[in-house]
Structure formats: C-alpha cells, structure tokens
Amino acid sequence: MFNLNQLKKELDKLANKKQAVLLAGFFKTGKGEYGAGDIFLGIKVPAQRNVAKKFSNLGLVDIQRLLNSKIHEYRLIALMILLNQYKNAETLNRKRLVDFYLKNTRNINNWDLVDLSCHYILGDYLLHRPRKVLYRLAKSKNLWERRIAIISTFAFIRRNDFNDTLKISEILLNDQHDLIHKATGWMLREVGKRDRVVLENFLREHYKTMPRTMLRYAIEKFDQPKRMFYLNLFKK
Numbered sequence: 399m400f401n402l403n404q405l406k407k408e409l410d411k412l413a414n415k416k417q418a419v420l421l422a423g424f425f426k427t428g429k430g431e432y433g434a435g436d437i438f439l440g441i442k443v444p445a446q447r448n449v450a451k452k453f454s455n456l457g458l459v460d461i462q463r464l465l466n467s468k469i470h471e472y473r474l475i476a477l478m479i480l481l482n483q484y485k486n487a488e489t490l491n492r493k494r495l496v497d498f499y500l501k502n503t504r505n506i507n508n509w510d511l512v513d514l515s516c517h518y519i520l521g522d523y524l525l526h527r528p529r530k531v532l533y534r535l536a537k538s539k540n541l542w543e544r545r546i547a548i549i550s551t552f553a554f555i556r557r558n559d560f561n562d563t564l565k566i567s568e569i570l571l572n573d574q575h576d577l578i579h580k581a582t583g584w585m586l587r588e589v590g591k592r593d594r595v596v597l598e599n600f601l602r603e604h605y606k607t608m609p610r611t612m613l614r615y616a617i618e619k620f621d622q623p624k625r626m627f628y629l630n631l632f633k634k
Contacts, residue, residue, distance in 0.1 A: 413439040417442070421440060436470045437469045450482060474511055481515055499520060506546065548581050601616065605628060613629070
C-alpha cells in the first residue's frame, strides 16, 4: 500500500522549476489575483494522472491533507484520486465522497481544479437526485463555488437535460467575475451544440443583460453571420 509520503516524493521528482514559473503566471498567482498564494511544482497534468492512478487507494485523511496544501499540484492530484475513487465506488460510498467534496469547496479554488472534478463527481451524483445544492452554490459569495454550480451541470447537458443549466445561467447573468462569464458561456455553448433552438431562445431573452464575454463564448460555434447578428444586437 502506497502512502502520502511516497506520493509527495514522486511529485518532487517530477517538479520542474521553469514550468512552475510559467504555471504561476498562467493561473494568476500574483497579489490580488484570483490564484494569489498558490504554489506550483511545475508538473504537467498527464504525469499527475499517472501518479493519481498509482495512489488511487489513498485514504480520505491523506486526501484532506493534500487538499489543505497551498501547493496546486497537491490539490489537483487529490481531486484526481477522489474522482478515481468515485468512479469505482458503490452508491453509499459515492455519497460519502460527494459530501467530502462539498466540504472542501474552499480548497477547490482555481478553475482547473473545478473543471477537472465537479461535473464528474457532483454533477454525476445529482443526475437522478434533487439539485438544490447547485442553486445554493450559484448564489455563494465564493467565486469557485459559483463556478462549481454551473460547470457541474455539464453532466446533465451530456444527457440532453438543460433546465438547470439555463436556470443557473440566469442566476449568474449579473455576476461580476470574468471566470464566471466564461464558464457560463461555455455551458450555454454546450447546450447549443445539442439543441440550437434552446440556446437561441435563451439568447433572445437575455442578450441585453448578458456580459459580452458570456455571449461570445455561448455563440462561438455559430457561423460568422449568426455570431455578428447577436454581437450587433448586444450593442443596441
């Protein structure tokens, strides 16, 4: 059985200082930026996935220790391990893992951590369950909880279930953060890939109040004339 110290040693071997500097800039870790305080080892995601598979039996106590760390890769690999465990768990254990996930939203605090995990864990779990928790998260003061709320609906979108995506998008129309504009526009675009009529109905109702970034992301797959149509409407 592998342990936490062995995992950390493997990650130390994979660390790359030059890559760490690049990642620190990319994920906005400067003072006052959304990733402020994050520390990077400089490890690429595929390498971390390999390590996560090797340590997939790590206990929740150790996963918690990783999630509590300021080292970004520790938190990322913790979520990879949690996801691997969720995929292989029975129903009762899945609830335990989802509860653990929700208790750690403060540690799921960058867009890659959210996007890698929430729709595969929380979204999947809620496919056939009440989804009130997503509406609570959508109204949170915490940026990452709001992003978790909308990205989790990707699990529903894949099954042509768009209702919660549209409702949560409406809640987030007046959000002030660019990362929420991008995430919401992305999910709306995914709806449009499956049902253009549903997306265009939403756009016609809300284009006047949508942040421009959200609109641009939502219409990215439209042809040029259709994109310009909505962008010109936005200006009026």
